[in-house]
Amino acid sequence: MPIAPFSIRYTVDPMSFEPKEEVILRTLSQMRDAFVDTAAADEMLKSGDTTIVEVFMASIPKAEGELMVNINTVYPGKVGDEYFMTKGHIHADHVHNPEIYVTVRGEGKLLLQTPDGEVTVSELAENVISYIPANCAHRCINTGDEPLIYLGFFPADTDRDYSFGKGDKRFKNIFVEEDGQVVMKLHPEVG
Numbered sequence: 001m002p003i004a005p006f007s008i009r010y011t012v013d014p015m016s017f018e019p020k021e022e023v024i025l026r027t028l029s030q031m032r033d034a035f036v037d038t039a040a041a042d043e044m045l046k047s048g049d050t051t052i053v054e055v056f057m058a059s060i061p062k063a064e065g066e067l068m069v070n071i072n073t074v075y076p077g078k079v080g081d082e083y084f085m086t087k088g089h090i091h092a093d094h095v096h097n098p099e100i101y102v103t104v105r106g107e108g109k110l111l112l113q114t115p116d117g118e119v120t121v122s123e124l125a126e127n128v129i130s131y132i133p134a135n136c137a138h139r140c141i142n143t144g145d146e147p148l149i150y151l152g153f154f155p156a157d158t159d160r161d162y163s164f165g166k167g168d169k170r171f172k173n174i175f176v177e178e179d180g181q182v183v184m185k186l187h188p189e190v191g
């Protein structure tokens with residue numbers, strides 16, 4: 001049974017997205033091991049947890065044939081020298097589940113990596129639409145000093161494989177601040 005036509009109204013300052021079905025938070029305590037400098041993460045956690053990513057999901061059935069939209073915020077900050085980022089994932093179906101991001105505020109990097117290890121980096125900025133092929137793991141990094149906010153559009157039945165960020169399948173690159181500049185480096189476990 002198809003769902004009825006509807007609209008979502010969103011604003012970014014203050015953040016609102018209504019109606020929404022679900023709010024997903026990623027905190028520093030949850031993402032500690034995604035960052036290289038876990039000692040810096042532990043030091044930050046001594047003064048309390050921090051929200052790194054916030055996602056509002058639309059009220060759309062997660063069913064085949066439906067199209068999902070969400071709004072994603074990556075807050076500004078760093079763990080050690082490494083910028084705040086999303087956990088990163090690849091869509092389980094490498095053929096049928098691409099994604100589109102529309103950045104509405106802030107600036108950052110979109111890190112894409114195929115299962116064969118081919119890496120592409122593109123800019124996230126206002127007025128940019130980013131196409132993520134189905135077979136690319138993707139992670140967003142906030143390299144600015146304000147929230148990075150983007151809308152995501154993808155088949156609603158998309159399953160996410162978050163194990164991409166670990167072990168042999170990890171993202172090969174990290175983004176750090178070095179002498180005031182945004183620098184991409186190889187992850188120490190890769191380089």
Ligand SMILES: [Fe+2]
Nearest residue numbers: 089091099138
């Ligand atoms: Fe995705």
